[in-house]
Amino acid sequence: MKNALTLVVLIFTPSMTFAQGTVAFVNGPASLVQRWTSADESSLTPVPVGGGYVQLIAAPKGTPLPAPLGVYEGSSGFVPGYSSLAGFLAANPGWAVPYVDPPGATAPIVHAPGRFNGGTGVIQPLASGGDADYLVLGWTGPYDTYDAAYAADMASPNSSFLGMSAIATTHTGDPTLGTGPELPVPLSSTFQGITLAPAVIPEPTTFLIAALGAVLLLLLLRCG
DSSP states (O other), X not given: OHHHHHHHHHHHHHHHHTOOEEEEEEOXXXXXXXXXXXXXXXXXXXXXXXXXXXXXXXXXXXXXXXXXXXXXOTTSOXXXXXXXXXXXXXXXXXXXXXXXXXXXXXXXXXXXTTOBEEEEEEEOSSOTTOEEEEEEEEEESSOSSHHHHHHHHHHSTTSSEEEEOOOEEEEOBOTTOTTOOOOOEEGXXXXXXXXXXXXXXXXHHHXXXXXXXXXXXXXXXXXX
């Protein structure tokens, strides 16, 4: 019995280990990382070289994203819902930072305004070479993590503009093909760009009103 169990583990472990797909985390001239011109001017300009970072988040195709990082409020800016990347991911099971080297690394704006090249991302668990949904987080400034950018903006408003792209879908390269691994699929063919805007932090009274509204709605539903 022990030998049989060992055989099953040996058979299935490789497939579990290599259940993944690869993408090239890169954008093109038609999908730039752009930012508001200033805290008071919503016209867009590409983020300058060295002026910000982006991070790839991905999941198997069709995975729900019930709690976005934040929402754009028209001419007001971007209202973030989370102060940390860990909190955002915990609220959205199945979504994760793809493996890159070094793990968790973010990609700076390099070579040209609004452009990035973060190398190869390994999305897992994912059917080898399968389809994946992805989004891109971004922020301006010298901060190499979202958490640091958010903290800096809380300490000094408008020191970093934040944003989250729309969800896109991509095929991925299959690194397990017996004839040789497929090349990573460039995201430049599906990524639609991202806008970074001033962070708008609701006043505590806003949170209180929202909470009271939720309680009243719950009471009405129960009474009905």
